[in-house]
Amino acid sequence: MGVEEVGRKPRAAVYIDGFNLYRRALEHRPDCRWLDVRKLSETLLPDFEVVLVRYFTARVRFVEGEDPAAPSRQSAYLRALATLPAVTTHFGTFRSDRRWMAKSPLELDDDGSPRTVRVRKIEEKGSDVSLAAHLVCDAMDGLVDAAFVLSNDSDFVDALRIVRERGGVEIGLMCPSPSPVRSLLALEPDHVRHVRAAAMRDSQLPDRIADVRGVITRPKSWRARSTEAPPEAGFAPGSRDIRGCTANVLRITTGCNRAAQDLLPATKRGPMTTTFTSHAHREGRWWVVQNDQVPGAISQVSRIELAAGAQREAIAFVAEAVVDDVAVVIRMERPS
Structure with missing residues (x-):
């Protein structure tokens, strides 16, 4: 890994696919969403010096029928992340489009064409490309000895392969699911870590954080609840x-x-x-x-x-x- 100094931990960078992390690990765990991504990375990588954490997401906006408070909660969280040392945020684009799509299960009209319904499709664009680009550039610039991707998205296979083959950097997965997808496993990564709920709960930000704009408060719906059942x-x-x-x-x-x-x-x-x-x-x-x-x-x-x-x-x-x-x-x- 190019580590020459005796006793020095290898340098690691962590690249977090924010929407994948949410869908895979946080959607049904609101008490874990006030996540200190640097502390989580250091917890999962005790044998590395975590020198950089890059968080990739898109700013959500109000969508009819969805929680109107979601954008303000995300805004508070992104402000909180900005207070963490060695953590950077990178933004794609949040899109909400109305379009006609075929019904599922498939139904046919009398002329044999699929019946369609109008739906609202919500998607995030650009974050994956940005993550892959930063991943490759950081490796080529010699900033790290190991690069970890926190995602279970097969779109990062080629970028991870380039990082190892051309950048000479070890690659690792931080999986927010029980098991990585096959295409990621096929890379035979040098390191695999699992993002478990216990580690996330132990890696929460303080409920109140001060920045240059004032005080950031943890959203009420994201606060930890009692785990004791009646x-x-x-x-x-x-x-x-x-x-x-x-x-x-x-x-x-x-x-x-x-x-x-x-x-x-x-x-x-x-x-x-x-x-x-x-x-x-x-x-x-x-x-x-x-x-x-x-x-x-x-x-x-x-x-x-x-x-x-x-x-x-x-x-x-x-x-x-x-x-x-x-x-x-x-x-x-x-x-x-």
């Missing part, structure tokens, strides 16, 4: 449910991480560890692995020996648990 909800106080379970509720209790044994055929390896069973089957050159007890935990790996580690990360991500408390047994499905 007794009638069926949870023990302080417990969290594993999302993605399709049958009964599985509990991981804060402090002892004890699985409900009548609901889960998991065995204990130690006082803090729960063992899960996952099944792997081959799809082309990839192994697709899914957990039996937490169906939302799905991984894709190129080698079967990587399956257990990937599943531990995926289960911890979906369950919002500590990865060290998760053990996995892999069962391979042979083709018939």
